[in-house]
Amino acid sequence: MRLGAKIRPTLGVIALSLLVQACVAAPAARMPDERVSSEHPQRPAVAPSGLRVMRSSPLASVEPAPVLHVLHESIALAMAHLQSQPDPPYFLAYQVIGEQQLSISAQNGALLASSESSARTLDIDLRLGSRSRDNTHPLPGSEGGSTFRGLNLLPLEEADASLRRAIWNATNLEYERSREDLMHVRSSVQLQESDAQKSPDLSKEEAVRFHEPSLETVVDKALWEGRLKRVSQLALSYPSIMTSSVSLDVSTETRYLANSEQSSVQVSGRQVRLWLSAESVAQDGLPVSRFASIDVRSIDALPNESVLFARFEQVLRDTLALLQAPVVEPYVGPAILDGLAAGVFFHEVLGHRIEGHRQDAKSEGQTFASRIGQPIMQARLNIYDDPSLYSVNGIQLNGFYRFDDQGVAAQRAELVQDGILRGFLQSRRPTRGFPHSNGHGRRQAAHGVVARQANLVVEPIEPLSREALKQALLEEVGRQGLRYGLRFTEISGGFTQTQRYDTQAFKVMPTMVYRVYLDGREELVRGVDIEGTPLTALSKIVAAGDDFEVFNGTCGAESGWVPVSATSPSILVSQIEVARQEALDERPPLLPPPSPSPMGRE
């Protein structure tokens, strides 16, 4: 099933969205690294900006799992047998993704859902034609859609016969599909003379061998069900909160990759997310919501119950505060984006536009395609993306991995140095001037690989203290003759449109916004969206702080959902445009909530 092809015409635009959760430097989120014994973090290194980054040493190599042997044998057999076909493959890669998932959620003291599932899927990258032009060559008009390719389910355990047949069957189907794609590429390229200077379709990379032990997840389900129910019950003490939830998601993955260049990779990781949220509707019909999430890599690294109570209580209190807050007026003027908000801003404004495959694609806006070596912002910032970073200032990063989904070692990609654009995020699809991957080829199971962000890091060369940054804001407010400036502390997510036929716009949805008056007083407001165009937005950054915050989230784009992080200091922008949030026609319920709790705290 080629869902991607089906989705494209109806979707119309590709909105690259980010579900971001704040992972502020609160005690709950700051996990001692040594608690995660399975991933061997090294001693932290301190960057000139004061950022304390930590990598993770490779684990002791283990014998590859039997499934990898089967993958290699199948590659050898398939390559040999398909050589006799009129369009023989020049490259074949198999990736098996084994995932165990557990999901528990609770609401108002009761269990909302509790489920467990496991699955092993096979993804195939089969290349016919030649490196310079193969079946994956982007066709005009077909870029930017979902790369979903249908799910190939494999046995959950090591089962030789079943596995070999499933691989064999899926490979034959993939071969037929690739042959058709190659036909389309050939007929289309004949018509497209201008396409002649395009980059090749697959870079040459060195073969790698890396095998780490598979992680297992053991969660005491009953214990966590009870804990989440108890914590979620707290919401009943706040009658003005309409809905709320407390949930735990644990996902453990082992990825096995084999290709016809003799690469063999076995990597394993775990993601644990605890999520606390609350929503309500203000008297004027504007919805308000708050959430907190804790992203770690081991269930043992989650905070204890009393910390969870405290975090949830904060979420509930913030929601109440938002209910009372005045609605923001449309505003054009200076603002401070705290680290979390700035992280989302950079992810949307810069990160998605420097994904390698967008630079050559005809349907893309190519905001930065021809700006290598040129300044793209006045502010003296260094920006890079480094999947091999394990933690920053003690906070574990969601985007950590050792090898990408094409078997390329994770590398630090230098993107911006002192405001000058230096490079792109690269998968094995080369971009003009960048013939090699930097280990950013990523996918969700059942999707094709494209270049994606992992751990985006923004470091200022001349950081200001928090106080100095606020002072600079107030000076700018005075200079522009305004009564107040804005400060954004937390953000729920954002999205951006990169396609040529879309407006080259981004939107960021803040949850906590303050007016900062000339006397330094701060006042919470609600109902705000930040909108803008990327180049203008970047050019308005005038200063950055020395305080770093990390958001951990999940990012959705062509190749599915992948975990990411963004680390940024606070930034000062000289001008930001704020739109009033679209009002939904909601109103608080007509009846009071059933039996107000005797412990009401409002």
Place this chain on the structure above:
Amino acid sequence: MGSGIRRRCRPAALIAGLLFLDDYAQAQGRLDTLALDPVSQAMESELLRTHRELERPGRPPPYYVGFWVIDFELVELRGSLGALTVDRRDSGRRIKVELRLGDHRVDNSNFMGPNLEFEVQRPGDDPQPAVQADGTALRREFWLLADTAYRSANELLDQKKAQRASEVEVDELPADFSVEEPRSVAVDRHATLPDRDVLIRTILAASERFLSYPAIHDSEVAVEAWVVRRRFVSSEGVRSYEPSQLTRFSVRGSTQAPDGMPLSHSEEWFGTVTSDALLAQVTRIGSELTSLRDAPLVEDYSGPVLFEGIAAAQITAELLSLSLSGTPGHDGQDTPLARRLGRRVLPSDFSLFDDPTLDSVQGIPLFGGYAFDDEGVIPQRVSLVESGRLKQLLMSRTPRKEFSSSNGHGRSGLSGWAKGGIGNLVMESRRGVSKAALRRRLLATAAEQGLEYGVVVTRLDTRGFSTNGFSPPVPQTAFKLYPDGRIVFVRGAALGEMSVRDLRDIVAASSELSAGHFSTTWPSGLETPSTVVVPSLLFEEVEVKRPKSAHARPPAWPRSAIE
């Protein structure tokens, strides 16, 4: 039918509904237990508040409120060649609110307004009621959902009244909601999920059997088992409860013929299937599919077709299941069948009824039963067709000119308004003949039409009902039957257009009945099972088409290379 029919277990209590807990406690058996159940108490207390107090200035509270809580547990296991590929366990709760404003004559229903989707995921069943004894979480969910429903109902009723006022009525319109005697039912049935380890062993052993059929490219044996507990309370005083359990096994295999044509076979069984029985089915499917690879391509054919066994149930379900609804469409449109009330729709020796209270017919187990429908009405046997004439339709609580009350066939899953739908549909012929006689009749009819052979279809693609009308199902197994008794299996057959009118021209039927089990998947994701029991059916003229389009090529990487 007489002695062939077995009634479902009697509900433990079947009483006139009373709204107040004091009276309620006097009810017998299971209802006593229910009244003490915190979930039911939470539903009732919030229902009472909604019905009496939910109002806007100048607007009355709803005249009718129904609350539903549906709890489910499920296990899904899939295996291929002796190995597990899917292992899923899930549980959860869904709630639904039905709320009506105005009165029985004119309310907010039966109007093409904004799509009303009241289905929302709600807090799950608490395994320890003591922890959540006051049901506050659940009451909050009903409070919020009823509020949303009340606002949309107001909006919809205003729009509807405005439209009615601007139109001249040609015929008097039927009422919007029937008046029914409130009757409660609580079913005392033990419903638990089957033992997971046994299920795993059963499907793995069966799936491993496919290893003996190297020509089959891809195969799967799966089982899905559900426990569903439905609770319903209404402002009319109905309070009902029914737990049920359903297990569905399925087998799927696919391959390609030597010329590349894709061939696939899938079958489903509801209820308990032993490991040996499942193994036997896989063995049969394995050999059928393997031999089908070498079968000749079907030729274009137009003539008598005999739908034997389950294929007859499948084609009947496709043609009839949605047409039997008596619920008028929001735009007043009827199904083609509803317009033919009183007229002949089947041959004169045929009868058709639907009875959700039956457990079995002629020893065939039925899975489409229920103790109360999706509007809380207790189902009745409905005699739909007598001596070939359409006498009744399947009614929800939305009346029509000819029928003013429900016969307990309102089905909606979890969202939207209920419509008349099937439960256990049974078709019989007074002049049913033996299987051999029916085949002879096929040959005779074929000869009359100057054909050398007749076509027998024994299985169609397994599928749920498409709710978007008829799309011809594809035969999985079909053969040519020659006068000398020779059978030649063919592949690639496709059926031409068929409609409910073709049923009038059935030539003959068997005395023996066969069942097909189906499930309707609602937008909410939950499934409603139904069973269709019919004799084998000989249709006078059906078009069978040879495939015209090109198909895939045989595998480029041959199977022999991996053995």
